[in-house]
Amino acid sequence: MSTATSISSKAPKKTFGQWFAATGWRHLIGVALCIYAAFPLLYVLSASLNPNGTLLSSNGFFSTVGFESYEKLFANQQRPFAAWFANTMFIGLTTAAASVLLGALAAYSFSRMRFKGRRFGLVSLLVVQIFPQLLAVVAIFILLTTLGDVYPALGIDNQIALIMVYLGGALGVNTYLMYGFFNTVPIEIDEAAKIDGAGHARIFFTMILRLVAPILAVVGLLSFISTTSDFVIASVVLVSPENQTLAVGLYSYVSEEFTSNWSVFAAGAVLAAIPVMALFLFLQKYIVGGLTAGAGK
Amino acid sequence: MNLKTTAPPEDAPERSSREKSTSLQFSGGLGTMLFKILALAILDATAVFAIFLAIAKDAVLIASIIGVITLLINVIYLKRGWLPAKYLAPGAVFLLIFQVFVIGYTGYIAFTNYGSGHNSDQDDAIMSLLQTNQQRVPDSASYPVTVLDGADGLALLVEREGQQLVGDSDDPLAPIDPAELGKYTQLNFADLLGRQQEVTSLAVPMNEDPTQGTLRTSDGRTAYQYTSTLVYDKGADTMTDSITGTVYSDTGVGAYSAPDGEQLMPGWSINVGFDNFTRAITDSSIRSSLISVTVWTFVFAFLSVATTFFLGLFLAIVFNDLRMKGRKIYRVISILPYAFPAFLGGLVWAGMLNKDFGFVNQVLFNGASIPWLTDPWLAKFSVLWVNLWLGFPYMFLVCTGALQSIPEELSEAAKIDGAKPFQIFRLIKMPLLLVSVAPLLISSFAFNFNNFNIIYMLTEGGPRLEGGAMNVGSTDILISMVYKVAFVGSQRDYGLASAFSIIIFLIVSLIAVISFKQTKALEELN
Numbered sequence: 001m002s003t004a005t006s007i008s009s010k011a012p013k014k015t016f017g018q019w020f021a022a023t024g025w026r027h028l029i030g031v032a033l034c035i036y037a038a039f040p041l042l043y044v045l046s047a048s049l050n051p052n053g054t055l056l057s058s059n060g061f062f063s064t065v066g067f068e069s070y071e072k073l074f075a076n077q078q079r080p081f082a083a084w085f086a087n088t089m090f091i092g093l094t095t096a097a098a099s100v101l102l103g104a105l106a107a108y109s110f111s112r113m114r115f116k117g118r119r120f121g122l123v124s125l126l127v128v129q130i131f132p133q134l135l136a137v138v139a140i141f142i143l144l145t146t147l148g149d150v151y152p153a154l155g156i157d158n159q160i161a162l163i164m165v166y167l168g169g170a171l172g173v174n175t176y177l178m179y180g181f182f183n184t185v186p187i188e189i190d191e192a193a194k195i196d197g198a199g200h201a202r203i204f205f206t207m208i209l210r211l212v213a214p215i216l217a218v219v220g221l222l223s224f225i226s227t228t229s230d231f232v233i234a235s236v237v238l239v240s241p242e243n244q245t246l247a248v249g250l251y252s253y254v255s256e257e258f259t260s261n262w263s264v265f266a267a268g269a270v271l272a273a274i275p276v277m278a279l280f281l282f283l284q285k286y287i288v289g290g291l292t293a294g295a296g297k
Numbered sequence: 298m299n300l301k302t303t304a305p306p307e308d309a310p311e312r313s314s315r316e317k318s319t320s321l322q323f324s325g326g327l328g329t330m331l332f333k334i335l336a337l338a339i340l341d342a343t344a345v346f347a348i349f350l351a352i353a354k355d356a357v358l359i360a361s362i363i364g365v366i367t368l369l370i371n372v373i374y375l376k377r378g379w380l381p382a383k384y385l386a387p388g389a390v391f392l393l394i395f396q397v398f399v400i401g402y403t404g405y406i407a408f409t410n411y412g413s414g415h416n417s418d419q420d421d422a423i424m425s426l427l428q429t430n431q432q433r434v435p436d437s438a439s440y441p442v443t444v445l446d447g448a449d450g451l452a453l454l455v456e457r458e459g460q461q462l463v464g465d466s467d468d469p470l471a472p473i474d475p476a477e478l479g480k481y482t483q484l485n486f487a488d489l490l491g492r493q494q495e496v497t498s499l500a501v502p503m504n505e506d507p508t509q510g511t512l513r514t515s516d517g518r519t520a521y522q523y524t525s526t527l528v529y530d531k532g533a534d535t536m537t538d539s540i541t542g543t544v545y546s547d548t549g550v551g552a553y554s555a556p557d558g559e560q561l562m563p564g565w566s567i568n569v570g571f572d573n574f575t576r577a578i579t580d581s582s583i584r585s586s587l588i589s590v591t592v593w594t595f596v597f598a599f600l601s602v603a604t605t606f607f608l609g610l611f612l613a614i615v616f617n618d619l620r621m622k623g624r625k626i627y628r629v630i631s632i633l634p635y636a637f638p639a640f641l642g643g644l645v646w647a648g649m650l651n652k653d654f655g656f657v658n659q660v661l662f663n664g665a666s667i668p669w670l671t672d673p674w675l676a677k678f679s680v681l682w683v684n685l686w687l688g689f690p691y692m693f694l695v696c697t698g699a700l701q702s703i704p705e706e707l708s709e710a711a712k713i714d715g716a717k718p719f720q721i722f723r724l725i726k727m728p729l730l731l732v733s734v735a736p737l738l739i740s741s742f743a744f745n746f747n748n749f750n751i752i753y754m755l756t757e758g759g760p761r762l763e764g765g766a767m768n769v770g771s772t773d774i775l776i777s778m779v780y781k782v783a784f785v786g787s788q789r790d791y792g793l794a795s796a797f798s799i800i801i802f803l804i805v806s807l808i809a810v811i812s813f814k815q816t817k818a819l820e821e822l823n
Contacts, residue, residue: 023621030627033612036686037631043656044645056654102388109384121385128396130809132747134776135798138783138791139402140395142411150356151347168395171388200380201329229638232749232776236784247640251754254644262648269641280636281629 048270053263069267081268083242084249087159088228088272091245095163096224099170100216106171107178108204112190122179129172133165134232140165141236157239165237166227174219181215182208218286225276246272337374341367366390400802407573407795411566413788415551422565423529426536426553431500431510431523440512442520444489444496445481451492452481453501453512453520469502470512489517527561536561566792573796586762586769586778587797591804594774597680597752598745602738604685609692610730614722617700628693635690643754646683650755671760673771680772684751688741699733700726739812746805747776775801 014022047058051068073081109115110122133140141156144165148155155161185208193203209216231247238244241252250272253265344367351360370390373382409415417425443454445463452465454473461478464470489496500511503522510524527545528537536545536553545553545561552564577583612631616624634642649656650669658665669679703726711721752758758773758781768786769778775797783794 023618026615026618026621027623029612029615030623033627034630037634037690040642040645040649040686041633041637043649044641047648054654055648055651056659058648059654059656059659102391105384106388109381113381113384115381118381127809128392130743130805131396131400131802133396133399134747134749135779135801135805136396136399136403137780138794138798139399139406141783142406142791143399143402146356147359150351150354150359164391165395167388167391168399171392172396175388199329204384225638229640229750231640231753232780247638247750250641250644254647255757265644265648269645273637273641276638277633277636281632284632284636 047266050263055262069263073267088245092224092228095166095227096220099223100220103174106175111182133169162237412790414562415566419565427525434522437522440520444484447481464501601745605688605692608689610696613696632690640750699730
């Protein structure tokens with residue numbers, strides 16, 4: 001492959017026609033692709049910088065620039081954006097950390113131990129993950145209503161309850177992904193440590209977890225992304241505005257006063273998207289690898 | 298094995314070494330041991346507290362479930378061995394309650410009439426009927442009251458026979474310790490005006506007996522005794538309207554009904570058997586909505602996968618040319634939509650596609666008013682278009698990876714054998730690519746089958762289907778229909794929504810069975 005590139009770069013100057021036939025048309029497609037992909041994002045950015053912008057006045061692309069919409073966003077008492085942001089981060093990070101731990105524990109036992117019911121366990125996890133939790137959203141709502149009568153901390157409108165619901169879905173989705181990766185770590189490492197006198201807990205927490213760190217990052221990130229973008233369950237469980245997440249809150253922004261507050265919504269959208277996009281682009285390689293490996297298994 | 302059967306002297310060193318190993322393990326695990334005991338102690342204490350709370354609220358079932366789970370966890374962690382269980386238990390508890398149980402519970406709800414007007418048991422319904430249909434007792438005494446604001450909302454303070462009584466909407470009037478009064482703040486005149494609606498709707502039960510009625514105030518100073526116009530006859534299990542004389546009885550529909558079919562609301566939830574399913578199939582308005590939504594769900598999921606896959610594959614082929622410069626930049630920019638949160642993508646596009654003010658109509662189409670989101674067919678197109686925008690980068694990445702993992706030698710060998718580039722692609726690269734990508738296509742199909750966010754954020758399922766009795770639109774997929782039936786609008790029908798959920802479960806299981814077989818077949822190809 002390297003020879004191919006060096007040859008092409010050393011090649012004598014080509015005519016425009018030759019260049020176009022070889023790679024030029026590809027650039028044409030590339031430019032069209034970039035416009036398609038990036039345009040809506042630039043549009044939100046420009047809308048968010050358009051002070052007092054309605055939907056109509058946001059069509060002027062970067063015609064005016066100002067940060068008033070961002071100030072308005074944080075000043076709005078009925079729609080506490082700062083609280084939504086903090087809630088989303090809290091729920092997302094807690095769920096991600098806990099699902100990584102729960103998934104890793106389960107994957108370790110499936111990968112390293114041979115026990116009665118192991119095959120059954122693996123198969124049922126595979127079956128369970130077919131049914132997304134949001135199908136049971138009605139039952140979740142009623143269950144939390146019932147629990148909330150006894151324990152307000154586990155009822156409707158409580159973030160701990162929502163996190164516990166998300167954790168219920170964690171094992172099914174993540175264990176398979178992790179199980180595949182755990183299997184790639186040679187079992188000889190465990191055996192050597194066992195001979196040296198290390199117990200199973202020590203082997204797991206101090207050795208295996210370090211060796212499987214990439215998959216932990218992938219699962220954590222995927223869980224963070226799916227939790228923060230969940231609307232169905234979050235909108236049913238979290239009722240009062242100060243408890244809601246970004247997905248629920250920003251939806252209410254748009255659904256209730258669509259066209260007049262557009263630039264304020266756009267400002268919220270930009271701020272909400274930045275952490276997720278930054279994380280994603282930063283860890284892009286791992287995610288794509290993890291997605292293909294996990295689903296391919 | 299042999300060692301054990303030989304002479305005793307051989308046995309001694311073995312035992313000593315075993316002792317050594319256990320003591321080693323113990324010393325190494327002392328911290329872990331303490332941690333374990335501490336963690337279990339905290340868990341048990343919390344559980345005991347929770348059980349007491351549950352028993353205090355008469356929730357025996359919850360109490361016993363917590364008891365059983367806690368006991369099991371203790372056994373698992375205190376017993377030697379059972380190592381796999383120690384690692385599986387934490388996740389399994391959540392999985393069993395919030396995934397397996399709720400799926401089963403969905404099945405149960407599908408056989409009830411749970412929903413608006415039917416969301417509690419019979420006792421609660423009686424209580425609420427007696428509390429809501431109330432009238433002032435004629436010529437009853439007036440009580441001077443003070444309105445208080447407490448932790449549980451508003452409360453009334455009454456002085457009777459020198460004793461101070463306090464009650465709120467849940468707790469009947471009861472004597473109160475003057476020291477306890479510090480927990481409440483008295484509402485002043487301005488507060489009374491500001492919270493007038495709250496004050497007038499406050500009804501404090503006179504005592505534990507619901508037939509004694511409640512104390513209500515309209516001005517925040519004087520309260521009167523109100524009793525229900527309905528009279529409950531416990532023996533006959535009937536409600537009688539004391540004004541009209543109509544007798545409402547429990548006819549098995551989950552509400553007290555008059556002979557002419559009029560029902561008193563709220564009712565209670567009852568088991569209705571297959572009613573929800575029969576309604577979905579026989580009621581023509583529900584059936585036509587259900588059929589059109591199911592068809593669209595399949596079409597949407599299939600076309601979403603097909604469009605994203607072909608665009609992704611096309612781009613992967615175009616950019617998989619090593620002579621091309623700047624491929625990295627194109628790749629990073631084209632990934633942006635995938636990194637953008639999907640729900641925001643839907644909301645932003647909803648603004649751009651707005652008929653009157655949106656960017657697409659105003660700028661690209663020069664002020665035309667094309668109903669992108671409000672015409673049934675254009676809305677379907679828009680949903681697919683936006684989903685293509687959100688989803689093609691994933692397929693682009695996946696196809697690029699798959700193409701690059703195909704060994705170059707294969708196409709070189711084919712070229713030597715005289716194959717044309719398109720033949721190489723169609724006969725060699727494509728089959729190999731499909732083998733590695735097929736499972737991803739299936740999981741992408743499954744994902745889009747329940748892709749609630751894109752539908753709901755972009756069109757909210759609309760535009761509404763004509764002639765349908767339900768609030769269902771032409772871009773609604775099954776999961777958004779479930780959500781709308783259960784949680785949107787004033788008429789919430791949990792039973793019907795759960796029945797729809799069960800139908801989705803069945804469809805998804807069918808797809809899963811087929812896809813499992815299919816992927817195995819594809820693996821054998823490899």
